[in-house]
Amino acid sequence: MKLPKYPLASSDKLLTFEFISEGHKGLIHKLVRYQPTNLKDIYNLAFGDKDHSTGEIDDTVISNNGDSEKVLLTVVATLYAFTDKYPDVWIYATGSTKARTRLYRMGITKFLSEVIKKKY
Numbered sequence: 001m002k003l004p005k006y007p008l009a010s011s012d013k014l015l016t017f018e019f020i021s022e023g024h025k026g027l028i029h030k031l032v033r034y035q036p037t038n039l040k041d042i043y044n045l046a047f048g049d050k051d052h053s054t055g056e057i058d059d060t061v062i063s064n065n066g067d068s069e070k071v072l073l074t075v076v077a078t079l080y081a082f083t084d085k086y087p088d089v090w091i092y093a094t095g096s097t098k099a100r101t102r103l104y105r106m107g108i109t110k111f112l113s114e115v116i117k118k119k120y
């Protein structure tokens with residue numbers, strides 16, 4: 001199955017990715033960043049809306065653009081790109097709230113078998 005995702009733009013080192021969510025609230029710019037932690041080869045996956053005034057990630061805003069599955073699958077696509085370039089790293093990810101972490105976990109679980117089968 002070919003799972004839908006948004007086109008991605010990335011930095012040369014594949015540490016930052018940007019895409020645009022298209023839904024009933026319009027176009028919303030999203031950012032994904034892989035940030036090194038204090039532990040060797042462990043990166044934090046940061047994700048959220050792009051704050052146009054700072055260029056940084058706002059992981060507290062609730063977009064509700066009606067495309068959450070497509071957004072989540074696009075974030076998964078960044079994981080593949082990042083780990084293809086850096087195969088020996090570990091990725092840490094959690095939501096900014098318990099509810100978000102649960103939402104992400106449910107979305108990942110829904111598509112896990114497809115995502116594991118093949119790099120879509």
